[in-house]
Amino acid sequence: DQQVKQNSPSLSVQEGRISILNCDYTNSMFDYFLWYKKYPAEGPTFLISISSIKDKNEDGRFTVFLNKSAKHLSLHIVPSQPGDSAVYFCAFRSNDYKLSFGAGTTVTVRA
């Protein structure tokens, strides 16, 4: 989807360090922002989300940041664990309930 750009196809990080994933978007109508995690041979599973009225949402080791002026969404995972190795998709919802997905970032956490 050209409205969503997840520019880093892969990320390798040492166990215990921070993983930072980024997405940029162009559609100012997006009002809800999500991150999904996908293991091989499984469907994407919901990870964390944030509405457009907030700039930060935290859930355990996962924090999502939204910068509306820059149209930028990020996910921080700290500390990273081997089980976090997966593909992460950012997703954006507009008021018609459709989700537009980024291309995905493959995260590899090295022990």
Added chain:
Amino acid sequence: DAGVIQSPRHEVTEMGQEVTLRCKPISGHNSLFWYRQTMMRGLELLIYFNNNVPIDDSGMPEDRFSAKMPNASFSTLKIQPSEPRDSAVYFCASSDTGNTIYFGEGSWLTVV
């Protein structure tokens, strides 16, 4: 709780054959989505149903693709005739009109 259930999990078929993928959404969810994942295009929305009615099918690639939702607990995605370029993982997802959609495990289609 049962999640979104898709069948078959894997399908290998010959070019020109009809393919039918099936989906049972989460009970109580009134929105259903069919997505396709490919290396080139990532996750793309094919069609979206709300209360069993197709709302947006703009993502359906061409007339060879059709989707139905005869009732709240069942949907099909049909490809007739199938072509090798249809090879992909097809995901069904459902939502209760909240902000989160829940995906099935996908149907892996290979057309040879």
